[in-house]
Amino acid sequence: MTTSAVAPPARPGEPLVRLEHVVKDFPVKSGSLFAKSRERVHAVADVSLDVRRGDTLALVGESGCGKSTLARCLMRLHDLTGGRVLFDGHDISTSTQGELRPFRRRMQMVFQDPYGSLNPRRRVGSIIGDPFEIHGLRHGADRVKRVQELMELVGLNPEHYNRFPGDFSGGQRQRVGIARAIALRPDFIVCDEPVSALDVSIRAQILNLLDGLQDELGLTYLFISHDLSVVRHVSDRVAVMYLGKVVELAPVRDLFGHARHPYTRALLSAMPAPDPDRADTREEILLAGDPPSPLDPPAGCGFHPRCPRAQARCATEVPALAPCPGDAAEHLAACHFPVADGEAPAAAGSARQEAL
C-alpha cells in the first residue's frame, strides 16, 4: 500500500474521529408553491462523540433518530449546519472535496442493502477495484491481483472475479461491499446496518468477518444498528440516540448492565431474546406512542412526553450528557432522573404508561 500524506501514528485508544457539537438541519418543503418555508428538521442536534482508534463505537436508536445522518455528516457526505468533525486531528468540517481526497481513502462505508449498493451490470472484480480507479492506484494486472487478494480476504472465491452481483447471494454481496471498503486499507469504516438485510444464518458469518478484519487490519468501526443483540456482540462502546441527540454513552458492559436513561432501559426491555425464560420473566417497559417529530421536538428533554419518570423539570430543562453520581467518567447519560441499579424505571407513584 502506498503510504498517504496523513499516515496515522499508532496510538490505540486515542480518538481517531472526533465530533464536536455537530448539528444538522434539513429545510422542509412547504405546502405552498410561493411561500419559502422556514421549517427545518432537526436531524442531529448538538452531538459530541469520540471514536477511539481500534475501537468499535455502536450508534443505536430507532428510525428517524438521526444515527445515519450523523454518520453521513462525519463522512462529509452532508455538509454540517454547525459544529466540527475532526479526523485524526484534522478539522474536515469545512474542507472542499479536493481537500477531503486524502481523507476519503482512510474512511469508508459498508451499507445495509447489498442489493442496492452494487451496480448489477458490472462485474464484481471491477466493483471491488473501484477505489483504485477513483484514486488512480494500481493498474492492469497489479490491480486484478490485488482485487483477488481482497476477495480471498473476505471469503469470496477469487475465480469469481468476472461474475455479476446477481450471481451472488445476499451474504456474498455484502462480502463484495466489504472488500470494496477495505481496498485502500482505510483506518476507519462506517458500517451502516451491515447485517440487517441478511438472513440469520448468514449474519454470523458477516459479523465474524468484520471482527476478523478489524483485528487483522487494525480498523476502527462506527457501527450503526437498531439490533441491540448485534450491538452487544460487536461494540466496545455504545451511543444511544433519540431525536437527534445522544441520550446515553457508555462502555458496552455498563450500557447493557447498568443503563441509566429510561429510554435505554425501554430499548433493552423491548429487545426480543431467543430465550423463553427471559421472555416470560423480564421487565417490560412499554413506551406509549411513537417518537415525536424532529420537525417540532418537544421542549426540555426530547423523551419526556413518553417517559415514565418525567417530571415538571423535564419539560423545560434540557438534561446535559454527564456521568451519573457514582458512575465512572466513561458512562454518560442525559437524564434529570436517571435509573439506579435494580430500580424499576417507572418512578413510584407515577402512572405506568401503556399504549394498550
Next chain:
Amino acid sequence: MMPPTRQNNGSPLLDVRDLRVAFRTPDGVLEAVRGISFSVDRGRVLGIVGESGSGKSVATQTMVGLTQGARVSGEAFFEGENLLAMPPEQLRAIRGRGIAMIFQNPLSSLHPFYRVGWQIVEMIQAHDAMTKRLARTRAIELLGLVGIPRPDRRVDDYPHQFSGGMLQRAMIAMALALNPRLLVADEPTTALDVTVQAQILRLLRRVQQEFGMAVILITHDLGVIAEVADEVVVMYAGRAMEAAPRRELFRAPSHPYTRGLLESIPRADGEGARLTPIRGQPPSAIAPPPGCPFHPRCAHAFERCRANVPPLIPVPGVARHLSACWLGEEGRP
C-alpha cells in the same frame, strides 16, 4: 404433523397435510413448499420460523387462495373443510370471517386515497349486512381496542397520517372486525422499531387471548417466536425441519439446522466471542440438493442425508417434538 391437543370438538382448527406449492418460472419449476404438515388448535399460537425463501409465507398464503397460478397439492382442513378444494366464492367468505391476515407492510394493504376508517367500514360491509353508521361505530370501537388514541378522530385520517406502528394497529383492528377464528400474521413487526415491535407483540397476545383466536405467526426472528408462540415449526427450503412446543424447542433443539440458527445468534453471555455461523449459503429453490436440503451445510451429514429426504418423526421420549433428521434415526449424536 403435530399431534394436536384434543379440545373442543376434538379436531384441530386447521390441519394442513402434505402441502406442496410450486411455481413455474423462466428458470424452471420453483418448488416453494415441498410437503409440509402442521396443525393449529383453537386459541393457540403457532409460530412458523424460517429464513427468506424457506416457503413460510407461501404455505399460508396458499391456504387462503392468495397464490394465483401456483401448482398446489395436499389438504388444508379448516374447521373440517378442505380450503384447497373449495370454490373461490366459499373461500372468499372464509377469508376475513374465518381467517384474517396481516402482513409486514401495512401500507401495501391500505389504499392511500381512502380514509382508514372508511376502509374498515367497507371491509365490514363486504361481509356483514350492517348499516354504514353501525359499521363506522364498530370501526371506531375496534381502533380504540387496538390502542389508537382518540379513535373517534383518527378514524377519518388517511393512512399517511398514521405512523408505522399505528398502521399495524389499524390492520389488526381490521383483521379483528369479523371475529375470525384464525389470524395469520406474516412478519407483522419486521418493519417496526424495536419499542413499537414490543407494543404490537403485546397487543397481538392480548387480542389473541381476549378473542380466543388462534394465530399463525410467521417470522424470521427466533426472538419474536420465543415471545409469543405456543408451538413452533422451523422451515428450511420448503420443508418442516423441526416442530416442538416453544420451551422444548429452545431448551433442547434437535435438528442441526435449528441448533445452528440458535448458535449463530449473539447471546447475552457470549459478549465479544466469535459467533458460530452456519457455513455456506441457503440452497436454490429451483435446484435444491438431493436428500436432506440442509445436508450441504450440515456438519453431521453422512451418506444417507445426501440420498434420502428424512421424514418428520417424533424425537424419542419427548411428546410433540418432531425432527426431520437421519441422525436421530441412526442413533448418532
